[in-house]
Amino acid sequence: MNERWTQGQQPVPRRAGYEESWELTYRVEQLRELVGQELRLEPELADALEDTLARLVQRNLRLRGLHRMVSAEREAEDLAMFRAALEDLDRRLMHDLPDLLDRLRATLL
Numbered sequence: 402m403n404e405r406w407t408q409g410q411q412p413v414p415r416r417a418g419y420e421e422s423w424e425l426t427y428r429v430e431q432l433r434e435l436v437g438q439e440l441r442l443e444p445e446l447a448d449a450l451e452d453t454l455a456r457l458v459q460r461n462l463r464l465r466g467l468h469r470m471v472s473a474e475r476e477a478e479d480l481a482m483f484r485a486a487l488e489d490l491d492r493r494l495m496h497d498l499p500d501l502l503d504r505l506r507a508t509l510l
Contacts, residue, residue, distance in 0.1 A: 432505070442505075456494060
């Protein structure tokens with residue numbers, strides 16, 4: 402487990418052994434910028450956006466759960482299973498986000 406030392410205290414867990422993808426973070430920031438604009442979306446695109454946003458919320462909840470599991474010193478098997486599910490969700494998001502971003506950008510033109 403990665404730890405950092407705070408002066409005069411015990412080590413504090415820094416992360417759950419899971420490195421977030423910088424590319425995923427970048428694409429989510431792009432999505433956030435686009436969603437903040439006034440968009441006129443056709444129903445199919447609105448559904449795709451809603452689905453992606455729901456998956457991002459699910460991802461955030463899983464990531465928080467992973468951090469809690471590490472801090473509770475859960476079994477390595479449980480952590481591996483939880484991490485695998487998170488990595489699978491990230492792969493699906495990375496596959497879907499570029500197309501969604503392009504479609505959203507097209508509505509702004």
